[in-house]
Amino acid sequence: MSEVVNVNDRYELNKNLAQMLKGGVIMDVTSPQEAEIAEKAGAVAVMALQKVPADLRKEGKVARMADPKIILEIKKAVSIPVMAKVRIGHFVEAQILEALGIDYIDESEVLTPADEEHHIDKWKFKAAFVCGARDLGEALRRIQEGASMIRTKGEAGTGNVVEAVRHLRRINKQIAYAASLNEDELFAYAKQLGVSYELLKKTAELKRLPVVNFAAGGIATPADAALMMQLGADGVFVGSGIFKSKNPEKRARAIVMATTYYNDPKILAEISYDLGEEMEGIDLRGLSQNELLQFRGN
């Protein structure tokens, strides 16, 4: 029963699904069992992956879209939306995911980029896309290419929230700056960011991105999730933070609770109590430039 023909209507519908995920947690999973744990913990969607970012980081091999077998098994195991990652610029992986009936495609820097210059032309797809961004220019360029949801890039697989905080604060600051500009200045700023004047103007008027913006990359504790929400994220992605910790069930539930009660320190204290060991974090200062995932794609 697909009534929609118009590409703009399709885009609206894809933005609408992201709106329904607001205030929720999207969890990385690599098996149907993990997907069931995530759904039971209250995740609003799962991200089907071959390996979680922490393992991809360790291996240093080429990381690609997950095997359709895993994706379909995960799809069968849960009733919440299923997302899956494709390499930046790899439009054929995206075609495959669309053929599998995926709910959302993440064109992700966590996988090895397939194209160092071009992102996927997302307008060619019926499927919905989420893309990572470190700043306003990057976010708006992805939206121009047809992304209907944005997430901060952070630094995936590190359990270190510092980059996610940096990216969200930067985007907020740049939006506030854009909102303070007059028309001439806004033209110049659009040029500087490499985005269209219309889109920047709309963002400045809305005083927020025109699509849903989730925080991602390094979120490992309930407090991290609540921090990102208080900084203005619409929801959070959690990857390695859950299944690389000692008690994934409990931690997953706690992060879901923290994302809802992000403004209530008393509840946050209860939620954070006795969760067991969290994933080991990585101090980013010890990583070399080519070990950092956030610089992939621009």
Place this chain on the structure above:
Amino acid sequence: MKRIGVLAFQGGVIEHVKKIDEVGCVPVLVKKNEDLEGVDGLILPGGESTTIGKFLIETGLKEKILKLAEEGLPVWGTCAGAILLSKSIKNQGSGVLPLLDIVIERNAYGSQLDSFKKEVFVPRLNKVSECVFIRAPKIVEVFSNVEVLAQLDTPIAVLQGKILATTFHPELTSQNYWHSFFVENVVK
């Protein structure tokens, strides 16, 4: 001024809040039992029904809402909210707030690729309503005490006493007919 609660765990909360404001009522975010004090109606927004259902149970809001509904609190569920209100979910037991004598099927149209928009004439509103279906459920059976307000191949809007359910999302359009209808005809 009427105070309308919006269950605010997750999902399309802010969209409903804006509409409630537009139709001249006071929106109240509901995350705890005490937030329900003095509300004249309650909206259960779209989102993920499993996630929202879990919060309802764990916070004890489930019992509180059921009790208030029994005493006549008007409740409106959109999409996931409609699932929560259903007496029966096809092959999955019942909704967490089973106040509505319908059988519903989750994700009945398919994945996000099957989400769609359609204009439907609604006699009770005397308006053409823009209906946005996002991974929507389908009402597959209604009991005789349930009034069908709008229909595609199956009912998409139903009313039973003070309980309203729509399987689509009126809060995602530029219209506010359904919010007016809820306030003027159900909450009153």
